[in-house]
Amino acid sequence: MPALDTTIAALSIAGVVVFAAAGALTASRKQMDPVGFILIAALTAFGGGTTRDVLLGAPVFWLRTPELVALAAGVALLVFFTAHLAERRFVWLLWADAVGLGIFAVLGADAALREGASPWAAILLGVITATFGGVIRDVVCDEIPLILRKEIYATAAAFGAGAFMTLHALGVERVAALGIGAALGFGLRAAAILRGWSLPTYRARPGRDYPER
Amino acid sequence: MPALDTTIAALSIAGVVVFAAAGALTASRKQMDPVGFILIAALTAFGGGTTRDVLLGAPVFWLRTPELVALAAGVALLVFFTAHLAERRFVWLLWADAVGLGIFAVLGADAALREGASPWAAILLGVITATFGGVIRDVVCDEIPLILRKEIYATAAAFGAGAFMTLHALGVERVAALGIGAALGFGLRAAAILRGWSLPTYRARPGRDYPER
Amino acid sequence: MPALDTTIAALSIAGVVVFAAAGALTASRKQMDPVGFILIAALTAFGGGTTRDVLLGAPVFWLRTPELVALAAGVALLVFFTAHLAERRFVWLLWADAVGLGIFAVLGADAALREGASPWAAILLGVITATFGGVIRDVVCDEIPLILRKEIYATAAAFGAGAFMTLHALGVERVAALGIGAALGFGLRAAAILRGWSLPTYRARPGRDYPER
Numbered sequence: 001m002p003a004l005d006t007t008i009a010a011l012s013i014a015g016v017v018v019f020a021a022a023g024a025l026t027a028s029r030k031q032m033d034p035v036g037f038i039l040i041a042a043l044t045a046f047g048g049g050t051t052r053d054v055l056l057g058a059p060v061f062w063l064r065t066p067e068l069v070a071l072a073a074g075v076a077l078l079v080f081f082t083a084h085l086a087e088r089r090f091v092w093l094l095w096a097d098a099v100g101l102g103i104f105a106v107l108g109a110d111a112a113l114r115e116g117a118s119p120w121a122a123i124l125l126g127v128i129t130a131t132f133g134g135v136i137r138d139v140v141c142d143e144i145p146l147i148l149r150k151e152i153y154a155t156a157a158a159f160g161a162g163a164f165m166t167l168h169a170l171g172v173e174r175v176a177a178l179g180i181g182a183a184l185g186f187g188l189r190a191a192a193i194l195r196g197w198s199l200p201t202y203r204a205r206p207g208r209d210y211p212e213r
Numbered sequence: 214m215p216a217l218d219t220t221i222a223a224l225s226i227a228g229v230v231v232f233a234a235a236g237a238l239t240a241s242r243k244q245m246d247p248v249g250f251i252l253i254a255a256l257t258a259f260g261g262g263t264t265r266d267v268l269l270g271a272p273v274f275w276l277r278t279p280e281l282v283a284l285a286a287g288v289a290l291l292v293f294f295t296a297h298l299a300e301r302r303f304v305w306l307l308w309a310d311a312v313g314l315g316i317f318a319v320l321g322a323d324a325a326l327r328e329g330a331s332p333w334a335a336i337l338l339g340v341i342t343a344t345f346g347g348v349i350r351d352v353v354c355d356e357i358p359l360i361l362r363k364e365i366y367a368t369a370a371a372f373g374a375g376a377f378m379t380l381h382a383l384g385v386e387r388v389a390a391l392g393i394g395a396a397l398g399f400g401l402r403a404a405a406i407l408r409g410w411s412l413p414t415y416r417a418r419p420g421r422d423y424p425e426r
Numbered sequence: 427m428p429a430l431d432t433t434i435a436a437l438s439i440a441g442v443v444v445f446a447a448a449g450a451l452t453a454s455r456k457q458m459d460p461v462g463f464i465l466i467a468a469l470t471a472f473g474g475g476t477t478r479d480v481l482l483g484a485p486v487f488w489l490r491t492p493e494l495v496a497l498a499a500g501v502a503l504l505v506f507f508t509a510h511l512a513e514r515r516f517v518w519l520l521w522a523d524a525v526g527l528g529i530f531a532v533l534g535a536d537a538a539l540r541e542g543a544s545p546w547a548a549i550l551l552g553v554i555t556a557t558f559g560g561v562i563r564d565v566v567c568d569e570i571p572l573i574l575r576k577e578i579y580a581t582a583a584a585f586g587a588g589a590f591m592t593l594h595a596l597g598v599e600r601v602a603a604l605g606i607g608a609a610l611g612f613g614l615r616a617a618a619i620l621r622g623w624s625l626p627t628y629r630a631r632p633g634r635d636y637p638e639r
Contacts, residue, residue, distance in 0.1 A: 415506055
């Protein structure tokens with residue numbers, strides 16, 4: 001199935017590029033040096049897939065694809081030299097992250113299926129693949145994780161991965177199911193960014209700060 | 214040994230329920246949406262055991278037990294719809310976390326022993342199993358980790374796991390050793406919550422904030 | 427090659443001692459109890475190497491070397507009882523961390539090479555081995571990761587690991603390459619501490635806090 005392999009390779013490259021860019025933009029918010037840009041870009045681009053591979057007991061994908069590591073490093077350096085041109089870096093960060101979220105949700109679910117995971121586990125691993133890179137990025141950079149913001153985020157990853165799994169179960173061709181799932185996940189997150197869409201959140205009252213320490 | 218299997222299954226279920234509840238209560242402090250509740254509940258309930266399995270090179274347990282994942286998701290949704298009924302959610306969180314701490318300390322040590330770990334490694338892996346889910350929960354949710362509070366916490370997990378290992382080495386039946394170890398670990402943590410028990414802490418002076426950045 | 431084994435064992439012991447001390451000093455800044463000191467010391471000393479082993483799919487090294495775990499615990503307790511003697515604990519922390527950074531960068535790259543990693547992956551895994559223990563320490567302890575400070579940090583680890591790989595590729599004996607690489611990595615970090623050396627950092631403007639949440 002060369003069409004499938006090509007699709008997966010293209011999606012992987014696109015996902016690494018946008019997540020590396022999101023990581024580098026976070027590094028720019030912290031005024032890091034070029035090595036810091038590369039490190040945070042790599043953590044963002046490879047953190048989610050690495051977690052998935054470790055959970056599945058599969059070989060970590062980027063150790064076998066040095067080109068992807070070089071690509072992430074190149075994107076990081078490009079952002080280092082050009083980020084000042086952007087008017088609002090945080091908005092670029094949000095959109096790069098959203099594209100990666102949609103792509104890695106379906107790629108993660110697909111990889112889990114290939115390793116023999118059950119359908120529910122595949123959706124969960126899709127969500128993990130899509131969100132953990134960003135969580136690691138924000139935790140290491142001492143930023144508030146995007147996943148904690150009230151707009152739809154993990155839900156979009158679950159929606160995209162779920163759509164892919166449903167289409168695949170219905171017999172839709174894998175290439176099409178991957179593309180549609182990624183587009184739907186991205187679309188839901190895009191609506192959340194543009195229109196502030198959110199699910200009903202728990203509202204009784206926020207937690208107070210921890211009492212005496 | 215069906216009695217042993219039943220005991221382990223019952224302890225696992227109880228541990229997942231209370232840790233999922235603790236995770237969901239943390240999500241409620243952050244006013245997350247239902248998918249956020251499920252994600253944080255799952256991270257809390259499965260984070261420690263997953264770390265243990267990865268360190269041991271064993272298959273990750275929850276990929277083979279979808280019922281436990283469904284259970285954690287169900288508890289998360291139940292908390293989403295009922296947490297406002299609680300007068301003081303943080304107190305519920307502390308107690309749910311304490312029960313899980315006691316249970317997962319002995320389950321973690323027991324699982325490590327079965328994988329051939331040395332006694333000392335088994336105690337350490339018990340502490341990791343009991344505490345890492347909570348640490349991941351608090352780090353992702355941007356809360357101060359319970360492990361940093363001055364009351365006894367990791368010490369209770371070490372005490373419970375150590376008691377289980379000692380009883381087991383003395384020839385006490387595994388079922389009894391598991392139950393007693395879990396009760397002792399929980400009991401020590403309960404005393405720490407109720408009476409503010411703590412070990413002597415380092416008191417010279419706290420660290421100042423980092424100098425110039 | 428007994429000389430090589432001796433060198434690696436000696437470097438490992440030295441690295442565990444200084445990283446355990448750096449972890450315990452961080453625990454002292456947080457006024458933790460002795461079990462907390464041991465836990466944070468172990469996380470710091472073993473976090474980086476554990477991440478490397480998990481990524482490589484290799485057995486986690488400290489499960490087979492209980493002496494190293496005991497050593498880290500002993501250092502933690504020693505720091506618990508003596509840290510108040512130090513005039514400026516944060517400075518001791520910085521220097522202990524710097525020594526460990528140099529050592530673990532070359533040990534990590536060397537271990538990756540033995541597991542069959544490519545040269546580029548070996549350098550990256552060296553950087554991960556050298557920096558992740560400290561990152562985990564700072565994230566769990568709610569400190570600002572050293573890696574985020576503007577002075578050269580990850581860059582020093584990359585420099586040391588790269589020097590080791592270059593010397594090794596040029597045919598220099600492994601023992602010498604390890605020692606020189608560790609010394610160069612430490613030296614660069616030492617210059618960064620003493621003279622505030624830093625690479626040009628991204629300076630357009632820092633990120634603003636996240637907008638409305």
